[in-house]
Amino acid sequence: DAGITQSPRHKVTETGTPVTLRCHQTENHRYMYWYRQDPGHGLRLIHYSYGVKDTDKGEVSDGYSVSRSKTEDFLLTLESATSSQTSVYFCATSSAGKDQPQHFGDGTRLSIL
Amino acid sequence: QKEVEQDPGPLSVPEGAIVSLNCTYSNSAFQYFMWYRQYSRKGPELLMYTYSSGNKEDGRFTAQVDKSSKYISLFIRDSQPSDSATYLCAMKPPSGGGADGLTFGKGTHLIIQP
Numbered sequence: 685d686a687g688i689t690q691s692p693r694h695k696v697t698e699t700g701t702p703v704t705l706r707c708h709q710t711e712n713h714r715y716m717y718w719y720r721q722d723p724g725h726g727l728r729l730i731h732y733s734y735g736v737k738d739t740d741k742g743e744v745s746d747g748y749s750v751s752r753s754k755t756e757d758f759l760l761t762l763e764s765a766t767s768s769q770t771s772v773y774f775c776a777t778s779s780a781g782k783d784q785p786q787h788f789g790d791g792t793r794l795s796i797l
Numbered sequence: 798q799k800e801v802e803q804d805p806g807p808l809s810v811p812e813g814a815i816v817s818l819n820c821t822y823s824n825s826a827f828q829y830f831m832w833y834r835q836y837s838r839k840g841p842e843l844l845m846y847t848y849s850s851g852n853k854e855d856g857r858f859t860a861q862v863d864k865s866s867k868y869i870s871l872f873i874r875d876s877q878p879s880d881s882a883t884y885l886c887a888m889k890p891p892s893g894g895g896a897d898g899l900t901f902g903k904g905t906h907l908i909i910q911p
């Protein structure tokens with residue numbers, strides 16, 4: 685597929701701890717996205733990036749921050765994790781050009797106790 | 798009312814049957830429509846990507862868009878047990894020139910019985 689690797693694949697942590705999830709892509713795609721997937725809600729956009737150091741908020745951005753210092757890496761940080769952030773997190777990428785399709789990684793399963 | 802409605806199922810059909818999966822939406826700005834397949838503990842895999850109204854066929858899969866009714870469908874012919882998965886519809890308006898998030902349905906869980 686689009687050569688997207690997410691790490692870690694699984695993580696269990698405690699409320700109040702910081703957590704960083706990493707998305708790495710090998711396709712040189714310009715745009716990158718973070719979504720979360722929860723039962724009863726489907727996939728929802730958290731943050732996205734339209735270039736190095738260029739990011740913006742999505743639908744459910746509260747409690748999350750992102751950074752993109754290189755084209756290939758997009759980091760999602762939970763500064764102080766809460767139980768409501770227990771979810772499966774997916775990274776997606778799309779190439780430059782209008783209306784290109786998004787391709788997804790295999791997700792990070794995050795549990796916050 | 799949610800922007801995108803999709804019956805969660807499960808939908809169970811015998812092998813070889815024609816499967817019809819559907820989504821309705823309320824935002825008339827949506828112009829691009831996608832179907833993703835998601836296996837358990839895996840990421841969504843793009844199956845079909847269509848623009849505006851009409852049909853698009855790819856092998857056993859046909860995507861259909863009816864903008865006047867705000868209704869999209871995915872048909873799977875000669876269904877196989879390997880088609881058992883969750884199918885997600887997604888859509889978006891035309892790009893403003895940069896990145897755009899997708900709006901997803903909740904997904905339909907499909908089971909193909911051997």
